[in-house]
Amino acid sequence: AQSVAQPEDQVNVAEGNPLTVKCTYSVSGNPYLFWYVQYPNRGLQFLLKYITGDNLVKGSYGFEAEFNKSQTSFHLKKPSALVSDSALYFCAVRLPMDSSYKLIFGSGTRLLVRP
Amino acid sequence: ETGVTQTPRHLVMGMTNKKSLKCEQHLGHNAMYWYKQSAKKPLELMFVYNFKEQTENNSVPSRFSPECPNSSHLFLHLHTLQPEDSALYLCASSQEAAPEQYFGPGTRLTVT
Numbered sequence: 001a002q003s004v005a006q007p008e009d010q011v012n013v014a015e016g017n018p019l020t021v022k023c024t025y026s027v028s029g030n031p032y033l034f035w036y037v038q039y040p041n042r043g044l045q046f047l048l049k050y051i052t053g054d055n056l057v058k059g060s061y062g063f064e065a066e067f068n069k070s071q072t073s074f075h076l077k078k079p080s081a082l083v084s085d086s087a088l089y090f091c092a093v094r095l096p097m098d099s100s101y102k103l104i105f106g107s108g109t110r111l112l113v114r115p
Numbered sequence: 116e117t118g119v120t121q122t123p124r125h126l127v128m129g130m131t132n133k134k135s136l137k138c139e140q141h142l143g144h145n146a147m148y149w150y151k152q153s154a155k156k157p158l159e160l161m162f163v164y165n166f167k168e169q170t171e172n173n174s175v176p177s178r179f180s181p182e183c184p185n186s187s188h189l190f191l192h193l194h195t196l197q198p199e200d201s202a203l204y205l206c207a208s209s210q211e212a213a214p215e216q217y218f219g220p221g222t223r224l225t226v227t
Contacts, residue, residue: 042220043221044205046215096214099165101146102163103216108157
């Protein structure tokens with residue numbers, strides 16, 4: 001079965017420190033990979049995607065993610081965390097040949113950046 | 116977030132009521148989606164519409180009935196819901212050429 005795992009329910013980091021939110025996937029083929037962020041009482045906001053090419057992709061708000069095919073991982077990173085980055089982060093995959101375009105989401109990781 | 120709007124933002128309904136959720140996208144996309152987000156569970160895809168045709172129904176109970184009259188509007192008709200249907204219902208849209216989906220702010224539904 002196709003699945004996405006976010007092994008950490010919560011990540012705590014001090015402001016100014018680097019952050020990493022982990023994501024691994026188990027799907028057949030070469031999926032498209034995404035990160036979304038959700039602030040309280042809001043919908044999901046698209047951060048970045050990996051389709052093909054350079055394994056390091058850059059997205060909104062200074063976030064980047066590194067695709068590792070051998071480890072089937074797509075970890076989200078930021079060199080210097082801000083308190084305003086505190087939110088719920090979701091990793092997602094999509095199978096390119098899936099004509100329904102559906103996304104398979106991980107369970108989410110809550111990021112807490114302390115001042 | 117103004118690219119995809121959802122109304123109402125909050126809804127409280129009894130188990131015998133009938134209500135509808137509305138979603139509108141202003142992005143020129145051709146696919147629209149309904150998701151359910153419950154506490155401590157991954158987002159659950161409910162329905163997918165592609166060019167107004169339903170292409171996915173993820174084993175959703177018949178008390179949820181989607182409607183897509185055109186590529187910009189999506190409805191979710193609700194009737195005889197159960198308390199466990201209380202959740203945040205998210206609408207999203209996407210364009211075939213670009214795989215990312217754009218989400219609305221959601222409707223917080225409480226079934227009493």
